[in-house]
Amino acid sequence: MTTSQSEVGPSSPSRSIGTGGRVKGQTPGVPSTVDLALQVLEYLVESRAPVALTDLAKTFGTSKATVYRHLQALVKHGFARQDEVTSRYEAGIKLLLLGEALRERYSILSCARAQMSSLREATGQAISLSALINDEVVILELLQGRTVVEFGIRPGTRMDLHATAHGKTALAFGPAHLLDDLLASPLKKWTSETVTSASLLKIAIKAVQKQGWATAADGIVWGVNGLAAPVFDHRNQYAGAIAIIGSVHDIPDHPSKELIELVIGAAGQISRSLGYTKT
Incomplete structure (x- = not known):
């Protein structure tokens, strides 16, 4: 499928x-x-x-x-x-070669590959890595999971800030102006579960900041969820996020402690590889 x-x-x-x-x-x-x-x-x-x-x-x-x-x-x-x-x-084909060369310039990708593979082996789910580029959350890499579901995300895919786990993570830990800029326009309602209320989104982002991870069950597509955690660089600034993606059956809106620890652990390892030192 x-x-x-x-x-x-x-x-x-x-x-x-x-x-x-x-x-x-x-x-x-x-x-x-x-x-x-x-x-x-x-x-x-x-x-x-x-x-x-x-x-x-x-x-x-x-x-x-x-x-x-x-x-x-x-x-x-x-x-x-x-x-x-x-x-x-x-x-x-030259565009592909140039694109691969450009992706390697984002050091988060080279530092994250081993952790992405380990996280896939531990969870069986698809693994995605994003970075914040020109105030947009962009997918840098996707590893398909061990399930029958295959996701059509490609490197370069832009993520909705309010309706995806990657996006909510960026809003919570990225530049403060991201949320203000986002709320300057109406939020798109992809499904009945998409958060389009400014007040509710602010509450959700505060929760992400407190707990250190984000989910977005049914936010874009029914039956699909992501669990993301932030990655920080040597300046102790937001560099991107790593996430597992799968069905809401495997990744519920309130994931198991084990899944959360695995994703946060992978994000922490990548952060340390980028020179992050927790203050």
Whole structure:
């Protein structure tokens, strides 16, 4: 059984098309050469299947000749590839190589791999690692568990702050402005269990700060929960979180003491590897 959603929500492309077929956020007027090339590249990365030249031209509201020139440059440098049979385009392998190199720059990932593997062996559940990047909680790595459920989270997936265990952990231990910024807009209600009340969310975050861990049962997807604990760096500042993800049967909203100790223990080991010293 495979699910394309987990406690982090949809993993499908989030590009939204505005008036006239242009992508929202596109530079007003005629986009520059670099603007369009980067937008095409991002679209290819987020697409689940190769895309036809005609469809790309329609999406970006420009001519096929213009898009074709950008695609040929991307193909030349390995950022895109063209299927020899269908002539459709998709993201190239060079992006994967660059992405792996960039992920390694986040030292939390290299320090966490051994603990992630050990935690999976101890719990049998899927293990995810996140970091706070530009005030967004982003998944750096996922290890699938030993259960029949497979989660569709990918490195780079952004986590909802109010509806996921990773997000609540960031709100509790990350920069104070995260919660204020989040509550400046209405909170999305994914399920009937999603916390959308500002007052209730504040109470929940205080509880996370006190207990040192967070859960988010049914927050994004029914039947799925996560149990996360914070990771701190050598500056004694929030660096990210490690979590186990599974069914609410295996990870209830109030997890067993054993599960909590395992997750907090793994987070503590990673923190110490990053140079954290408890004050």
